[in-house]
Amino acid sequence: MTERKPTGVSFESWVDRQVRAAEAKGEFDDLPGSGKPLPKTDGKDTALAWVVNKVRAEGHDVSALLPPSLAIAKELDDLPDTLARVRREARVREIVEDLNERIRAEHRRPAGGPVLRARPLDVEETVASWREGRSR
Incomplete structure (x- = not known):
């Protein structure tokens, strides 16, 4: 971490000085993607699209990134596929109970984004649905 910005020095000149010093030390040499x-973009990309692409490229x-x-809601949509890969009933219960707790917590939270319209699962x-799917 760098030192704090001295009082009386503009932020821009302080940052410029740090960048010049780092360049002189060669700290920007051999960075991935250098040169x-x-x-290319289609002109429709946004900063968020760049972040999404970066997150995907790093395997996350x-x-x-969603609220x-x-x-x-996405997890609820994916739940049947998620549970289809689970082998133990105890693990199914853990997954559903964890999801239900997060649903309840989201309902208790003040609205600061899209409203969660889902209710906790039975x-x-x-x-029982998981068991039926496994018996087929």
Whole structure:
């Protein structure tokens, strides 16, 4: 971490001085992508699109960028596929109970984004559905 900006020095000149010093030390040499052009865009890309592409390129789940209410809604949509890969009933219960707790927590939170319209799942009903899917 760099030192704090001295009082009486403009932010711009302080940052410019740090960049020049780093360049002189060679701290920007051999960076990944150095000397390569930026990827072409269709003119419709936004800063958010760039972030999403970067997150994907680094192998992370893009749903982590969603507001909690949308992430939970997506998780609910994906739940049948998620549970189809689970082998133990106890694990199914854990997943559903964890999801229900996050749904309840989101309902308690003041609205600061899209409203979560989902209600907690019936654990026994979900487990029975999981069992039925496994018996097929």
